[in-house]
Amino acid sequence: MPAYEIEIILNRQLAECLSIPVFITDTIGNLIFYNEPAEDLLGKSFNETGEVPVEVWSTIFEPMDESSKRIPPEDLPLVKTLKECYPYHKTFWIKSLRGKIEKISLTSYPIIARENKFLGAVAIFWKAKDE
Amino acid sequence: MKINLWGVRGSIPTTGPDTSFYGGQTSCTLVSEGDTSIVLDAGSGIQRFNGIDITDLKRVDVLLTHLHMDHIQGLGFFKPFFVPGLEVHIWGPASTTHNLRSRLGRYLSPPLFPVLLRDLPCKLKLHEIGNSEFTIGNFKIKSEYVIHPGPTLGFRLQGQNSSFTYIPDHEPALGRNGMIPDAKWISGFNIASSADILYHDGQYSVEEYNSKKGWGHSSLDDVMLFAASAKVKRLLIAHHDPSHSDSQLGKMFAAIKRNNTYKFSFEMAKEGMELDLP
Numbered sequence: 001m002p003a004y005e006i007e008i009i010l011n012r013q014l015a016e017c018l019s020i021p022v023f024i025t026d027t028i029g030n031l032i033f034y035n036e037p038a039e040d041l042l043g044k045s046f047n048e049t050g051e052v053p054v055e056v057w058s059t060i061f062e063p064m065d066e067s068s069k070r071i072p073p074e075d076l077p078l079v080k081t082l083k084e085c086y087p088y089h090k091t092f093w094i095k096s097l098r099g100k101i102e103k104i105s106l107t108s109y110p111i112i113a114r115e116n117k118f119l120g121a122v123a124i125f126w127k128a129k130d131e
Numbered sequence: 132m133k134i135n136l137w138g139v140r141g142s143i144p145t146t147g148p149d150t151s152f153y154g155g156q157t158s159c160t161l162v163s164e165g166d167t168s169i170v171l172d173a174g175s176g177i178q179r180f181n182g183i184d185i186t187d188l189k190r191v192d193v194l195l196t197h198l199h200m201d202h203i204q205g206l207g208f209f210k211p212f213f214v215p216g217l218e219v220h221i222w223g224p225a226s227t228t229h230n231l232r233s234r235l236g237r238y239l240s241p242p243l244f245p246v247l248l249r250d251l252p253c254k255l256k257l258h259e260i261g262n263s264e265f266t267i268g269n270f271k272i273k274s275e276y277v278i279h280p281g282p283t284l285g286f287r288l289q290g291q292n293s294s295f296t297y298i299p300d301h302e303p304a305l306g307r308n309g310m311i312p313d314a315k316w317i318s319g320f321n322i323a324s325s326a327d328i329l330y331h332d333g334q335y336s337v338e339e340y341n342s343k344k345g346w347g348h349s350s351l352d353d354v355m356l357f358a359a360s361a362k363v364k365r366l367l368i369a370h371h372d373p374s375h376s377d378s379q380l381g382k383m384f385a386a387i388k389r390n391n392t393y394k395f396s397f398e399m400a401k402e403g404m405e406l407d408l409p
Contacts, residue, residue, distance in 0.1 A: 003320040005262065006276050012316060013306030114227050114282060115261045 029054035138176020154402020167268025177205030333368035
């Protein structure tokens with residue numbers, strides 16, 4: 001397989017230096033990298049899993065709104081970013097792998113290369129501010 | 132394919148008795164096959180082109196990896212620019228902001244240079260490229276963005292029987308843990324893969340690199356690792372640091388030779404070197 005374009009590589013290099021969970025996907029949402037802080041959310045290291053198909057990792061977090069109602073995928077920031085090549089941010093609840101309901105904020109942005117080519121997206125998880 | 136190294140020094144011309152063996156001129160290499168000749172970068176080494184008889188020349192192509200001064204400073208003194216009607220093609224990296232003409236014009240205009248780009252008598256054609264594939268005469272060329280500050284390309288020139296990859300400024304190990312040991316995640320891998328000759332940045336010792344991360348260059352260890360990952364046949368280590376004398380470069384080379392476990396051949400690029408590929 002050919003190497004990723006440098007805009008993707010540089011996003012990974014940055015993610016490896018951050019203490020917040022960062023997920024990087026290709027254009028259809030396959031998880032191509034996540035950093036060490038993100039391993040807590042996924043429960044496995046990137047070394048163990050390697051790349052994760054979109055249908056596998058998108059069902060892990062069980063996103064919910066404040067009334068514990070499941071949020072449909074099309075309302076999630078990363079899904080919207082992948083669809084529209086536009087950044088999004090949302091605060092919601094997820095069920096972590098430890099079974100705990102956690103309030104989180106998610107920021108996602110598209111990776112648009114120098115030649116205006118859409119290469120994928122980055123999702124950053126934050127602990128919600130009011131926690 | 133014939134390769135002439137005319138400038139292998141990084142950053143600033145550094146000619147003098149202490150650098151006369153490896154050379155002090157900045158980046159410039161001539162690659163020829165049949166009746167096609169391509170100049171790679173226009174550092175001060177491009178002066179050597181001016182010694183060539185260009186009476187019968189119809190066209191000349193210059194491929195610029197990027198527009199840092201040590202890669203364009205020779206342009207103003209490039210003889211073909213001043214030959215009326217001669218086709219001069221400059222190929223350089225596209226930017227998201229200004230076009231190639233306006234970026235080159237920052238240097239080729241007063242007060243830095245007395246002649247404006249638009250006043251050159253040659254027939255100047257500018258080509259903006261990125262992750263591109265194109266043909267010049269006998270060469271099929273691939274360009275690809277690589278990690279270095281500002282838009283910067285590496286080139287792979289494929290001749291009839293052999294390939295030459297040119298990445299004079301490159302920091303594939305940028306990041307907390309250095310180069311990622313997976314080809315998919317290595318900047319420049321696609322154009323370097325299995326090259327007959329790889330010409331690559333190796334500006335720093337490992338110790339120097341530790342205090343210069345993010346400056347856009349490679350340590351000797353990293354260039355060796357990069358070449359091994361890409362499975363090249365031969366490596367030329369270039370973009371020598373201007374502070375490194377011949378004696379220091381000799382010692383640095385001896386050290387990597389001593390510790391070498393790789394199978395490909397490698398050497399320090401030396402100004403004036405001529406290489407032949409079948």
